[in-house]
Amino acid sequence: MPIYAVTGLGLALCAFGLAMPALAQGADTPPGIVADQIRSQGFTCDTVEGASRDGADTTPGEQAWILTCSNAIYRVKFVPDQAAHVEQID
Numbered sequence: 001m002p003i004y005a006v007t008g009l010g011l012a013l014c015a016f017g018l019a020m021p022a023l024a025q026g027a028d029t030p031p032g033i034v035a036d037q038i039r040s041q042g043f044t045c046d047t048v049e050g051a052s053r054d055g056a057d058t059t060p061g062e063q064a065w066i067l068t069c070s071n072a073i074y075r076v077k078f079v080p081d082q083a084a085h086v087e088q089i090d
Contacts, residue, residue: 034067034076037084045069 031051039045047070057064057077064077066089073090 030065031067034065035069037078038067038074038076038086041083041086043074043086043088044071045074046071 031048034051035045035048045067049068049070051065051067054064054066054075054077057075062077062079064075067074067076072088075087075089077085079085
């Protein structure tokens with residue numbers, strides 16, 4: 001096997017290894033964080049399909065999100081020093 005083939009394979013494996021932690025950080029993304037919060041409050045979110053900021057309900061110091069799960073859609077408002085306000089809208 002030529003040396004450049006071995007080097008290329010080694011570089012590919014290194015790149016894959018470096019990418020793995022990023023793939024495993026799904027819970028650190030906004031959809032993952034919002035889903036983890038509502039789950040900790042007893043709501044069900046089977047599979048996260050996405051989350052988007054709810055600009056109409058966001059106020060200074062309080063963030064509102066629309067969380068889309070495979071089984072439901074939720075409006076989630078984060079209020080400092082309180083549990084999130086969760087409303088199922090689907």
